[in-house]
Amino acid sequence: MNQPTQDEEFVQFVRARQGQLLRAARLYCGDPHIAEDLLQDAFVKLASRWESVRDGSPDAYVRRILYRDSVSRWRKWGRETPYAAREGERDLLDSRVTSGVDEWVDGADVRAALADLPPRQRAVIVLRYFEDQSEAQIADVLGIAAGTVKSQASKALTALRRSMPALIDAGMAEGGL
Amino acid sequence: MGKDELRNALDHAAGHGPEVDFTGTWGAGRRMRRRRQLAQGVGGLALAAGLVGAFALGGGDLLSRDSVGPATPTVPDDVVATAVETDADDTAVTSAPPTTSDEETSEATAPTATDDPTTDDPTGTAAPAPTTSEPTTEPPTADPTGPASPTSAEPTRGPGGDLIVLPNPCDEPTTGLTVMGAPDATPATMERAQELLDLASTCDLDGLIALATDQSTTLSFGNTSPEDAFAGERGRERVHALASLLVNYPPELGGGSDGPVLSARWPELSEEQWPELIELGIATQQDLDSWESYGGYIGWRIYIEDDGLWSGMLAGD
Numbered sequence: 001m002n003q004p005t006q007d008e009e010f011v012q013f014v015r016a017r018q019g020q021l022l023r024a025a026r027l028y029c030g031d032p033h034i035a036e037d038l039l040q041d042a043f044v045k046l047a048s049r050w051e052s053v054r055d056g057s058p059d060a061y062v063r064r065i066l067y068r069d070s071v072s073r074w075r076k077w078g079r080e081t082p083y084a085a086r087e088g089e090r091d092l093l094d095s096r097v098t099s100g101v102d103e104w105v106d107g108a109d110v111r112a113a114l115a116d117l118p119p120r121q122r123a124v125i126v127l128r129y130f131e132d133q134s135e136a137q138i139a140d141v142l143g144i145a146a147g148t149v150k151s152q153a154s155k156a157l158t159a160l161r162r163s164m165p166a167l168i169d170a171g172m173a174e175g176g177l
Numbered sequence: 178m179g180k181d182e183l184r185n186a187l188d189h190a191a192g193h194g195p196e197v198d199f200t201g202t203w204g205a206g207r208r209m210r211r212r213r214q215l216a217q218g219v220g221g222l223a224l225a226a227g228l229v230g231a232f233a234l235g236g237g238d239l240l241s242r243d244s245v246g247p248a249t250p251t252v253p254d255d256v257v258a259t260a261v262e263t264d265a266d267d268t269a270v271t272s273a274p275p276t277t278s279d280e281e282t283s284e285a286t287a288p289t290a291t292d293d294p295t296t297d298d299p300t301g302t303a304a305p306a307p308t309t310s311e312p313t314t315e316p317p318t319a320d321p322t323g324p325a326s327p328t329s330a331e332p333t334r335g336p337g338g339d340l341i342v343l344p345n346p347c348d349e350p351t352t353g354l355t356v357m358g359a360p361d362a363t364p365a366t367m368e369r370a371q372e373l374l375d376l377a378s379t380c381d382l383d384g385l386i387a388l389a390t391d392q393s394t395t396l397s398f399g400n401t402s403p404e405d406a407f408a409g410e411r412g413r414e415r416v417h418a419l420a421s422l423l424v425n426y427p428p429e430l431g432g433g434s435d436g437p438v439l440s441a442r443w444p445e446l447s448e449e450q451w452p453e454l455i456e457l458g459i460a461t462q463q464d465l466d467s468w469e470s471y472g473g474y475i476g477w478r479i480y481i482e483d484d485g486l487w488s489g490m491l492a493g494d
Contacts, residue, residue: 011200018199023191036197043199045431047206065431071473107190114190118472129180130187148448152472160183167182 010050013058014043020131021062027126028070028119030111038073042066063127063141071119113163121156124149212483341424342457345417347380354378354420359427359441365485366441370423373479373487377420382407385416388487395480395489406490418459418477419490425457426450428481440488443479 018039025035025042042065046058053061114122123142127133139146161168343351356370376384389396389403396406396415406415426444446454451468454460460476468474471494480489 007203010203010206014200014202015198018197022197022199023193026191027187032192040199040202043202044205044209047203048209050206068429068431107186107192110186110190118470120472125183126187129183130191144448164186167186169179 006050006054009054010047013054017059017062018043021066024063024126024131025066025070027111027114027130028066028122029073030115034073038066038069041069060137060141063131064143067119067123067141070123109164110167113160116163117156117159120144121152121159124152125156125160128153340453340456341421343378343417343421343424345380345413345458346378346420347382347413347416350379351420352379354424356423357425357427357443359430359445361430362428362441363483363485366428366481366483369481369485369487370428370441370443370479373481374420374423377416377423380413380416382412382416385419392487394487395491397491398493414459415477415490418492419479421454421457421459422477422479425453428479440480440482443481446474448474 021042022035022039025038026032029035029038039062042062045065046053046062049061050058114125117125120142124138127138127141128135133141135146135149138149142149144152157168341354343354352375354374356367356374358367358370362370372388373385375381376388386403386407388394389406394403396403406412422444426446428441428443429445430441448469451460451465451474454476455462455465464476468476475492475494477490477492480487480491482488
């Protein structure tokens, strides 16, 4: 029986990767609840194509779905205000994260700055500086040329420097990736 | 301050790891797989039945133009002046539509695929492949005040030999085009795409309006009715884009945002290919500049669900 083996492989993959991918999804969309929806949909799609993806790069497949679906959601709903509970406020929608609310609030500025970027620039920043992907890997995930990755990164860093000058110096913004 | 600080900031902003377990998504994925396989099986059977039926009725060689016959185009009254444009390449450039964005911000995607899909017209899949003959440079010989003939036009290939540059179908209807597909697209999706291409390439506005009405197709970010969407110059541009995109580019699959319903979205287009749309006459340099500043393609997109539902045709953001 193949199915139990595939099932186990899939479960192992999800267990190993769900943490990092969910955190990346939060940076894509700025909202922990939408991020969970995005990642759940991505894993469902992965499961539906597990036979053809398992021997390749399921990680890259999920990243690609996450990016595309986050862009689709962005197109559908426009720029969403990144979610952030007020300091000291209990997150009534998700009691599981109460211990991390203050830390989540602390990161609101960064998520807001990311939310101001066009989706592809945001994805380049997340993939490069959060997921440590190479230019070639980013190009593969986003379906663009390596040169475009560089130009998008440069534009993104310039924009981030405007919103977070303390975080990104001029040299980094000019130097790109 | 630099890359390490940015890495740390992103790591902090991403929050903690999940306390949610996603391993239960396996079952939902397998159900999606079964639905997809079922849809493909049903679509394949419908296609086979259509082909058998056509042969049984004496259709014979379905790839013959004679057996298919030209569709009757519906040409709006306002095409009189433009019907005399003679140079296909010039037409492609000068008629480039500004794919301006709809400003309204309501629903951007179409209704879900739970509506009754109308997939009862698979004949489009039997259309012959586009010919590779030389570009048509002769002006139309028909009376410019009358309806354009769909039989005289041949697709014009671009310098690269791959691009099929169509004149606006409402000026020069074209028959015998085949939609660009993708291996994983369902038969129902491809049948619908072929039907749309057949309607668009012959400027069958009544047919497109009827189909969009039947499918509750989303044609703008606002409340544009099918009649309005396909009226006037904007309607001509939409028809031109519909035909040009379906015949030249494969769809992107699996990009649906409405839950686990896989869908096809034309065109799958890299940024390097954007200038081709200018050559096709369905975008301007201004459009490309706006996409560049947006950070992605937001020109005309055509959405067809796995069950063949034509869920949308939109431009803008």
